[in-house]
Amino acid sequence: MLHFKLNNLATAALVLLVAACGPKYNEDADFSLKGDISIDGSSTVYPITEAVAEEYRYEAPNVRTTIGVSGSGGGFKKFSRGEIDISNASRSIKDEEAATAKENGLDFVELSVAYDGLTIVVNPENNWVKDITVAELKKIWEPAAQNKITHWNQVRPEWPNREIHLYGAGVESGTYDYFTEAIVGKSHASRGDYTASEDDNVLVQGVSTDVNALGFFGYAYYEENKAKLKAIPVSDEDESNGKGAILPSLQTIKDGSYAPLSRPLFIYINSAAAQKPAVVKFVDFYFENAAKLSREVGFIPLPDAKYTEEHQKFKTFVAESAGKPAKQDNVAPGNIGH
Amino acid sequence: MTNSELNRFKDKAFQGFGIFCTFIGLIVLAIFLINILIDGLGRIDWEFLNNLPSRRAHRAGIYTAWIGTLWILVLSSVVAFPLGIAAGVYLEEYGKKSRIANFLEVNISNLAGVPSIIYGLLGLEIFGRVFGLGGSLLTGALTLALLMLPIIIVTTREAIKAVPRSIRDASFALGASKWQTIWFQVLPASFGGILTGVILALSRAVGEAAPLIVIGALAYVPFAPTSPLDEFTVLPIQIFNWISRPQAAFATNAAAAIIILLLITFILNGIAVYLRNKWQKKVKW
Numbered sequence: 001m002l003h004f005k006l007n008n009l010a011t012a013a014l015v016l017l018v019a020a021c022g023p024k025y026n027e028d029a030d031f032s033l034k035g036d037i038s039i040d041g042s043s044t045v046y047p048i049t050e051a052v053a054e055e056y057r058y059e060a061p062n063v064r065t066t067i068g069v070s071g072s073g074g075g076f077k078k079f080s081r082g083e084i085d086i087s088n089a090s091r092s093i094k095d096e097e098a099a100t101a102k103e104n105g106l107d108f109v110e111l112s113v114a115y116d117g118l119t120i121v122v123n124p125e126n127n128w129v130k131d132i133t134v135a136e137l138k139k140i141w142e143p144a145a146q147n148k149i150t151h152w153n154q155v156r157p158e159w160p161n162r163e164i165h166l167y168g169a170g171v172e173s174g175t176y177d178y179f180t181e182a183i184v185g186k187s188h189a190s191r192g193d194y195t196a197s198e199d200d201n202v203l204v205q206g207v208s209t210d211v212n213a214l215g216f217f218g219y220a221y222y223e224e225n226k227a228k229l230k231a232i233p234v235s236d237e238d239e240s241n242g243k244g245a246i247l248p249s250l251q252t253i254k255d256g257s258y259a260p261l262s263r264p265l266f267i268y269i270n271s272a273a274a275q276k277p278a279v280v281k282f283v284d285f286y287f288e289n290a291a292k293l294s295r296e297v298g299f300i301p302l303p304d305a306k307y308t309e310e311h312q313k314f315k316t317f318v319a320e321s322a323g324k325p326a327k328q329d330n331v332a333p334g335n336i337g338h
Numbered sequence: 339m340t341n342s343e344l345n346r347f348k349d350k351a352f353q354g355f356g357i358f359c360t361f362i363g364l365i366v367l368a369i370f371l372i373n374i375l376i377d378g379l380g381r382i383d384w385e386f387l388n389n390l391p392s393r394r395a396h397r398a399g400i401y402t403a404w405i406g407t408l409w410i411l412v413l414s415s416v417v418a419f420p421l422g423i424a425a426g427v428y429l430e431e432y433g434k435k436s437r438i439a440n441f442l443e444v445n446i447s448n449l450a451g452v453p454s455i456i457y458g459l460l461g462l463e464i465f466g467r468v469f470g471l472g473g474s475l476l477t478g479a480l481t482l483a484l485l486m487l488p489i490i491i492v493t494t495r496e497a498i499k500a501v502p503r504s505i506r507d508a509s510f511a512l513g514a515s516k517w518q519t520i521w522f523q524v525l526p527a528s529f530g531g532i533l534t535g536v537i538l539a540l541s542r543a544v545g546e547a548a549p550l551i552v553i554g555a556l557a558y559v560p561f562a563p564t565s566p567l568d569e570f571t572v573l574p575i576q577i578f579n580w581i582s583r584p585q586a587a588f589a590t591n592a593a594a595a596i597i598i599l600l601l602i603t604f605i606l607n608g609i610a611v612y613l614r615n616k617w618q619k620k621v622k623w
Contacts (some may be wrong), residue, residue: 038569040554040556043557043579043582046557046558046579047393047583049558050391050392050393050557050558054390054391054392054560055559057560064560064561065558065560066556066558066559066560066569067556067557067558068551068554068555068556068557068558069551069557069575070551070552070554071554076556083472103540106575144486178439179551198582199582200449200582200584200591201581201584203584219582220584223584224584224585224586225584269366294391297393298391298584298585
């Protein structure tokens with residue numbers, strides 16, 4: 001009996017040992033490549049970049065990649081000071097952020113890596129909303145709607161006289177910026193009397209338990225909670241990119257017919273980083289794997305041609321940056337400690 | 339009903355109300371704990387503690403996070419502990435009636451109520467940028483030390499206040515200097531109380547994510563820090579990151595990480611409680 005137990009233990013130890021023997025590196029793994037890559041920015045883009053960094057460990061085992069989640073704005077702030085190499089962003093860089101980067105002698109390039117479809121959702125028991133137009137969404141969400149548009153029938157007369165409860169992204173997020181830009185027409189402008197959360201799971205929870213709810217959040221959160229939510233087709237009243245109201249799906253987000261709520265997600269690379277071999281190889285690796293990895297973590301890949309185009313854009317940028325001085329002396333303190 | 343009967347009834351009613359209030363807190367806590375244990379306990383295994391972050395929930399682990407949390411706790415206590423106690427001793431024993439002490443006292447009480455994210459901004463600017471420490475463990479530890487200081491100072495003062503006047507008088511009567519009295523009588527006698535403050539401060543620091551995110555602590559760190567100047571991540575950041583992911587399996591990971599975080603807190607508190615009890619047995623007056 002004791003013998004048997006010992007045997008078992010030995011097997012277990014062996015299994016553990018084999019498991020602990022660590023990762024299997026890729027065949028073409030480059031052990032000679034060394035260095036640090038620091039990435040920060042949007043928490044929306046984080047899962048994609050995390051997936052790429054995870055796989056990159058097997059490609060370049062001696063490169064240390066770190067990723068933070070201080071938000072699109074926080075990321076750009078560090079990016080324009082030259083404190084990080086790559087910035088994850090769920091919105092484009094703002095003029096003043098770009099100006100700071102220029103002041104610090106940094107050029108940069110914007111590359112889209114995947115799409116997200118902001119999904120308009122209601123409770124599954126809501127049987128009156130079959131579709132919605134962008135104009136109606138604007139009527140609901142614009143700043144002037146505050147305390148005025150409080151019932152469904154104020155939006156469309158045939159909808160019932162019931163209260164409307166709104167759920168949406170918190171004002172600090174890139175998602176909020178994008179949504180207000182696309183729907184209200186002005187970035188960062190909306191009514192304030194709605195349930196706001198930076199955590200989309202809170203919004204899912206809210207909409208799925210409130211019959212009178214209307215909310216918006218990333219497609220991945222809808223996809224994971226399909227049983228508890230009902231997505232609403234959105235019409236932009238523009239027949240040129242798909243007729244009528246369109247539901248978000250892999251296809252409609254990818255081909256752009258789910259307009260205007262299909263949005264690209266970006267990474268930004270600056271000219272100092274583009275001169276580091278570890279970073280260049282990382283971005284190359286990013287584009288070779290973005291299609292598969294972005295789908296795996298819940299986002300919608302760009303069309304293949306678009307990936308090739310973005311990758312080409314990066315290669316050109318690297319070539320352009322090669323001649324420029326790295327301007328390391330101009331970089332703000334805060335990047336030591338690597 | 340006579341007056342005394344009425345009073346007795348009031349007395350009973352208030353007692354019942356008090357018990358009810360006590361139990362509300364305990365029951366809510368129990369529900370939270372049981373919930374977390376049901377969700378997360380099955381997820382905890384050797385690999386979970388030993389794996390690096392991953393996009394696949396079942397392969398993701400908290401290796402770098404729990405090591406980061408331990409580093410942060412040890413470093414920030416090393417900074418906050420002596421500073422806090424020394425400040426408490428000064429305010430209580432030396433600077434009792436001066437204007438400066440008054441001014442300091444008001445500010446320290448106010449500091450205890452400042453939201454933690456403000457400390458993060460302060461840490462980012464002073465330790466991260468001016469001192470050039472970046473988003474390193476040291477920046478994080480110094481920032482959390484600031485957060486812990488007011489709690490330690492306030493409890494140190496309370497503990498020192500509780501030492502009877504007679505002990506001091508006796509010490510002075512035997513010819514001890516002020517410093518000797520503090521070092522050999524007052525501090526040992528109040529050390530139990532001081533440790534309580536340290537427990538409170540540590541427990542607060544261990545759960546902080548916001549100030550650390552501000553100073554630049556990361557979410558994805560595939561290597562364990564080996565020096566105080568390394569970049570790092572901590573458990574609360576990992577939990578926060580996982581709980582906001584769309585896939586439900588990450589919520590299970592978060593629950594498991596919460597259990598580990600609680601465990602670390604309990605172990606640290608256990609050590610402090612043990613020390614306190616040992617100390618208090620020695621103190622007799």
